[in-house]
Amino acid sequence: MAADPTGSLVARIEHEAAGFERFVLGITGSPGSGKTTLASAIVERIRERTPGGAAHLPMDGFHLANATLDRLGIRDRKGAIDTFDGWGFIALLDRVRRETDHVVYAPSFRREVDEPVAGEIAIAPAARVIVVEGNYLLADADPWNRVRSLLDAAWFCEVAADVREERLVARHTRHGRSLEAATAWARGVDGANARLIEQTARRADARISGVTWEM
Ligand SMILES: Nc1ncnc2c1ncn2[C@@H]1O[C@H](COP(=O)(O)OP(=O)(O)OP(=O)(O)O)[C@@H](O)[C@H]1O
Numbered sequence: 001m002a003a004d005p006t007g008s009l010v011a012r013i014e015h016e017a018a019g020f021e022r023f024v025l026g027i028t029g030s031p032g033s034g035k036t037t038l039a040s041a042i043v044e045r046i047r048e049r050t051p052g053g054a055a056h057l058p059m060d061g062f063h064l065a066n067a068t069l070d071r072l073g074i075r076d077r078k079g080a081i082d083t084f085d086g087w088g089f090i091a092l093l094d095r096v097r098r099e100t101d102h103v104v105y106a107p108s109f110r111r112e113v114d115e116p117v118a119g120e121i122a123i124a125p126a127a128r129v130i131v132v133e134g135n136y137l138l139a140d141a142d143p144w145n146r147v148r149s150l151l152d153a154a155w156f157c158e159v160a161a162d163v164r165e166e167r168l169v170a171r172h173t174r175h176g177r178s179l180e181a182a183t184a185w186a187r188g189v190d191g192a193n194a195r196l197i198e199q200t201a202r203r204a205d206a207r208i209s210g211v212t213w214e215m
């Protein structure tokens with residue numbers, strides 16, 4: 001394992017971002033592969049050197065509200081591709097690329113309340129590297145197939161299925177599910193999403209281990 005995997009990844013980003021006013025990196029991968037953890041580490045490391053120089057933009061903020069999922073009858077598979085506002089996400093990505101002279105606000109997703117919260121993420125003009133992360137950045141279905149052209153680079157984060165499942169069960173139980181319900185969700189809903197997402201890995205520029213963070 002590299003002595004400082006985060007440092008190596010940041011060096012790669014800085015090399016690729018040379019000459020860009022704003023560089024948008026997408027990190028995708030299956031549920032529980034470690035996208036959010038990886039994106040946070042990268043952003044934190046860039047900010048240590050350049051305060052405000054990077055921003056973390058999770059696709060998760062574009063979860064539809066639970067009331068909307070209920071109305072559509074799809075709450076039982078929350079996290080599937082059609083339970084997100086894909087068009088809203090694309091519009092925001094486009095704004096993040098164009099609007100570099102003022103703050104662009106983005107929604108976050110709060111696991112405690114299991115709902116998105118508008119305007120919690122502030123992307124300031126100083127944020128030169130934007131790390132976007134989420135499940136469906138490289139998916140085939142419309143409108144998700146438009147995301148790739150809004151990214152300057154795309155990485156696929158991967159871990160073995162059993163590791164992912166263990167992580168997801170731990171997280172679902174932490175957020176109040178019984179072990180049985182957590183395991184069923186990790187294998188059922190998360191598992192179906194993972195199968196779709198894994199097929200999108202071939203569109204990534206690089207694959208990265210969600211365990212060691214090596215490319
Ligand atoms: N490199 C790692 N080593 C050990 N545990 C990790 C690592 N990366 C992530 N985890 C743990 O695995 C779980 C899932 O990680 P994370 O939330 O980053 O995944 P994700 O890909 O963003 O998942 P989701 O698609 O559900 O948002 C978390 O509990 C996290 O602490």
Ligand SMILES: [Mg+2]
Nearest residue numbers: 035036037060
């Ligand atoms: Mg995540």
